[in-house]
Amino acid sequence: MRVLTLELTAFGPYRNKQLIDFQKLGEEMIFLITGPTGAGKTTLFDAICYSLYGRASGTDRDQDTLRSHFATKDDLTKVTLTFSLHQKTYSVTRSPKQWKPKARGEGYTEEPATAVLYQLNAEKQWELVQSKIKEVNDTLQAMINLDYEQFRKMIMIPQGEFRKLISENSKEREEVLQKIFRTYIYHDMTEKMKNDAKLIKEQIEQLEWKLQQEKLNVSSEMMELEENKPFIEQIELKVNELKEQLNQIHTRKNQLIQQQQELEQDYYRNQQIAELFDQLDFKKQEKIQMQEQETEIQEVKGVLQLAYFADQLLPLDQQLQTREEEWQNQKKQLQHLQEQLTIKQNAFLKEEQHYHLLKNMEEDREKMKLDLLRQQENLHNVKGYFARKDQFLKLSGTVEKQRQEINGLEQSIEQLNKEKEQSYQISDQIYQLQQTIQEERYNQEKWQRQLAICHDILKETLQLDTLRRNYLQVKNNVNELNQQVEVQKEKCLEIEQAYHKNIAHILAGTIVEGEPCPVCGSTNHPKKRKSKSNELNQDMVDKERNSLHQLEERHKSVERKMYEIREQGEAKKAVISSFYQTLDPALQSKNSKDLNETVEKLTEQENKREKGILDLHNSLAKLQAAKKNVQDIQKQIERSKTEQTKLKTSFSQDLEQLQQLQIELTSQEKQLPERIDSVNSYQKQVDQLERDYQNKIKQWKDTKERYDKIKHELAEMKTITQQTEQFEQQLKESYEKQKNLFNQSLAEKNFLTVSAYKEALISKEKQSHLQDRINRYDENKKLIEQRINELMASLENKEKPNLEILKDQLDQFKEKQLSLSKEEQQIEWLLTHLKRSIKTVQSIEKELADLSEKYYHIGELANIAKGDNPQKLSFERFVLSTFLDEILLQANLRLDKMTDHRFQLIRSEEIAKRGAQSGLDLEVLDHYTGRKRSVKTLSGGEGFKAALSLALGMADIIQSHAGGVQLDTLFIDEGFGTLDEVSLEQAIQCLKDLQQDHRVIGVISHVGQLKEAIKAKLIVQSSNDGSDARFVLQ
Incomplete structure (x- = not known):
């Protein structure tokens, strides 16, 4: 991997955008990074680490502190790294979580962290590879094949980091090597074997206890056991x-x-x-009971006979009711028709009078029709007159508007000339205000940053106080639970002992006097123990054991919580300390109480400053709103004059047309009807006349139709009434005939009155019920007599x-x-x-x-793996010692050259004292004396040579164990100041030898001899506006 370009914005001390192009080095493989202390030399490597892994390079650097304090609220922190790997070019861009001003309104909004990875394709176009932070991290680590710890140890030798490998003790050296070579798996393996062995041992002890308890139960409950015979x-x-x-x-x-x-x-x-x-x-x-019911049954039979006769008369009764209902309904219908006929005759007489009245008004309707035709002719003339009048009024308005616009343009031209003069004066005032605002804004941003840090300190202090209170509370809970666990342990022991004594109660309760005992066989039990109502059982013992287990688990949980709170508190103190370091020197000495008062004062001060800046902005806005461009004003003046000329021409033409329309209107007005205000009013008169005429025609037509209709309906109703009267008489006769037939049948069935017939009627269900009752009575009577005869025959002579x-x-x-x-x-x-x-x-x-056989193997392995062996060497330390041997082999190749074959680093073979772990202690072999001695005895310069050699050897071994990854860029941070001239030349020569592998080496140092020996320089300069970096090639 070779770094090609690095681009920074608002990162560390770099406020402005920095583009560092490593391709400018050309054939120069070594370059010097120089500049004042704190200018930002190491920050460049922080940026490389952050772009690849999202973390800084040093152990004391946090990504939240990477944002530049010089940056304004509008500057967003961003890092872009371009690098080549396996003949391909990639670009990764990252930005941390940060605050930026809201797009709308006041205040800030949180901008989340982002990461984007691109690859340059064959057409020299950037293609997106990943755009999510996790995917970018995973992809980059898979490409580079190194994790964060390996990368920063391999590509960067930071201030004091590798000196730890030489000067620190074996335990701390083990932690460093663990991080680099990721040997946690061996530690986890050892811990697993240790825990497995412990678990098996606990299981064996538990089984032995169970075996003893089982024997005690048998001995105390069931039988006496002899010690010499097998159980x-x-x-x-x-x-x-x-x-x-x-x-x-x-x-x-x-x-x-x-x-x-x-x-x-x-x-x-x-x-x-x-x-x-x-x-x-x-x-x-x-x-006897059946004989008493005989009279009642005879009465039921009589009721049932009458109901039978009444059922035979029921159809005739129903027909009589039907004939009567039909006659009454027809009678009501006839009465209703007669009433309707009377109403219809009255309505006909009234409509007949209205019909003859409208028929005599035919002459009036003809006169109205002629008047309507005459008015419609006059309406056409009125519309023509008023149309021309509207045109005259519209043109009059246009002419008047043109006259006003011409006067307005003259006034506007005069006003624009005045504004042109005022604009020159406002420009001077705006420039002075802008200078004042810029000075105030710089001071505001400076103290706002300090105020934000103070707020963070106060917030973290409050959280720290909360953690302290929580820690004391949880600690008290741990102590209380400790006491509860001890009390429960004693209670469990007491209950188990009492349970063993009371087991015999169960067996004693089953022994019967005179019968053999199941345990000893004796039939005499003179001292049999009586059972108690509150005897203990196994469930009660298990319940107390479970309570003890729950208390112990709760104790462990609360104790873990106490340790977690303590670790959180330590982390909070470290955060507060880091915040104090970024404060203004005048504020660093204040405690939280004084700082709170200072925050209030600063807040009040900044509020006043903000109000002042706002007033200045308002004044500036008013001036800018009042200011107008001089050239724009001049163009407006010219446009106004041109428009004024056009308006005057149009005004003359429209005025002439207006005078002609006035003459025509005077001539038409003499021909109009009298009292005409407008076309609409006259149109309404004509429309009203037409509606009146149409209403009269419709009224006559509707009246004639109603008259003819009611006359026809009256004739139909008279016919229907006559037919209904005849049908009503027929139904009456049918009813009388049916009534005579029913009365005759009533007498035949011996019913003296209709009411007697009605009383005899009962439902079919009730008839069936009475018949069932008679049948049950007869059947039961027969069965009882039959059963009595059978029983008397069966019990004869008994x-x-x-x-x-x-x-x-x-x-x-x-x-x-x-x-x-x-x-x-x-x-x-x-x-x-x-x-x-x-x-x-x-x-x-x-x-x-x-389990004993299993423990024999696992327990032995666990003891060996954890270092319980003659060499005092754990399994993980054995692996780390192998890595360390490989590192020392490569490191000694370079240390041999830098020390003129004097020193050689070796791993100590001595066994550590007082049970400590061995295997990772370092010694130096001095070939001048031929003796070994501690690496801590090396001088500053000798220690730097050893650390540099160890770091370079470490990089070689990491590359070999990371799949042959080749990192073509290496940074070395400080340390050369401890070397004399000869040692410095040897170190430089050693670095030049690394060029044979085509590595680009950046050396961060203030040593003057290096400035002369190394031609290519990356110069970092600092200022009150942030730092700048640039390459200089001699």
Whole structure:
């Protein structure tokens, strides 16, 4: 990878746009980056790192601080890097998150961070590759094949970074190498083996505890165990003994069951005879009840007979009602028609009078028609007159308007001449105001930046105070939880001990006096322990254990939260410190309280300044609005004069045409009818006359049509009325005939009155219900008598048995059987638990054997990997030591040249003391003395040579382990000032040797000898408006 161009805007100390073209170097592979301290030399490499990875190069640089303090609010921070890689050219552009003025209104809006990657195609056109930050980062890292840490260690030797590899201890050197070679996987592997071994060991301890608990349970609950005999063998002997007892109980139980079955059969036979005697008594009682219902049933049969006769008369009754309803409806219809006929006759007489009245007005309608035709002829003349009058009035207005415009143009020309003179005076005032505003705005931007930093400090301080309060609160919670965990542990221990003592209660509750004990076999139990209502069980023990586990998990969670808050607090303090460093020197010594007061004063000061600037802007806006361009004014004067000439010509022509129209109007006015104000008013008179005539014609036509219609309707209604009267008489006769027929049938069915017939009518449903009642009565009576006869025949020569004696005998057999069942259950319960204990112990012992074998292998590997070995060398350190050996091999090639074959860097083989890790300590072999000594004994110049050699060796090894990536650009930052002249020449020669690999090397230094030795220079100059950078080739 070779850097081609670097473009900066508002980045670090560079306010204005900077384009640094590395292609200007040509054949010069080494160039010097020189300039005053703080001018922005290292910032150039920060920009390269930021463009590729979105991060700065140094460990103490944050991307949020990369924006230039010289930049105005309208300047946006941006970096563009163009580079070549694998014969292809790429360009990446980044901008950080920043604030910019709103497009509309006041205030600021946040501009999000952006990143865009382009590639130059064969047609020399830029093609978009990626436009999202994550995709750009992933694509660039895949192309370069180096992560951020590797890149900055490989392409840049920053101030003091590689000196750490020489001067720091083994632990810190390990952290540096971890970041570069990404060996976290080996550390994670070691931790996983360590955690796995710990977990297996805990599982083994848990299983051993379970095994011991199982044995204690058997010993305390079920049987006494002998210590010298195997646990499984003792339990199996006890199981066989219990099985023999169980067989004896089964034999005794079967004998009792057989005797009980014989007694039950005898009991059931006598029970059936007793039930038959009960049935006979019940049926006799039912027969008596049936005899009492006989009279009521006879009454129901009479009601049912009358309902039958009434149903036969019902059709005649319905027909009579139908004939009556038809006659009454027709009678009502006839009455309605007679009323309508009367109304229609009255209406006809009224309409007939109106018809003859309008028929006699025919002569008046003809006169109105002639008058209408005469008025329509006069309307045509009136329209012509008023059209010409409108033309006259319009032209009069035009002439008057032209006269006013001519006078207005004369006044306008005079006013424009005055404005031209005023514009010269306003221009001078605007220039003076603009100078004042520019000075005030510069001061405002300077103190606004300081004010924003103060606000950030106060905001971060408040957040820090909150974190401190939270930390104390969480710390108190941790202490409280600590105490709760200890209390719960003691409670669990007490409950487990009490549980083991109370296990025997369960077995004691099942022992029956006179029967053998399932554990010892004794039939005498003089000191049997009574069970308690509050006995402990396994669920209660597990519940307390779960409570302890939950408390421990909660304690770990709150403790992690405490550490997180403490880390956040440390980060906040670092941020506040960085903000203080960017403040004006006069403000850096103030604490948060004083700073708050200072912010209020600065805010008040800036508000006044802003108001003053706003007043100046308002004054400027008023002046700019008042100012007019002199040339524009002159052009307006000329245009006004030309327009004035055109208006005068048009005015003369229109005035002549107006006089001619006046003459014509006077002649036409004499021919008009009298009292004519306008065409519309006369038109309305003619229209009204025409509407009156049409209304009279329509009135006569409508009246004639109504008269003819009502005359026809009256004749039709008389005919319909006559027909309706005849039909009504026919219906009346039909009704009388039907009435006589119904009365005759009523007498035949023995109904004296119509009301008697109505009362006899009942619904079909009720009739069916009464018939069902009669049928049920007859059927039940027959069944009862039949059942009584059957029972008396069956119980002949038999007496009712006594069942109480038989039932007492059955209860005695059941009590004996229940006693045997309890004894059987006790033995089965004990047998089941002993068998389960055998399976549990066998399973635990098998699992213990498997885990022990597994722990033998994993535990040994975990100890070796974490450094518990004779060399005190962990697995990760072993890998890092291999990388370090490769780096030292390459570094010594260059250190040998720079020290005249005196020094050689080697890795120490000594074992660290007091249990510390070994393998990464460095020593230097001094060939002048032939002895090894610590690298910390090297002088400043010797240390720089060693660090430079180590950095160059590091770059070579990183390239080889990153897939052969070739970075053709290298930067070296400071350190040459510690070298003498000979050492400096050796260092320069070593750098020149790197040119053989076609690398471009940039050296950041103030050393004068380097300025003379290196022809190409990138000069960085600083000013009160920001820094500038440019190449100078000698």
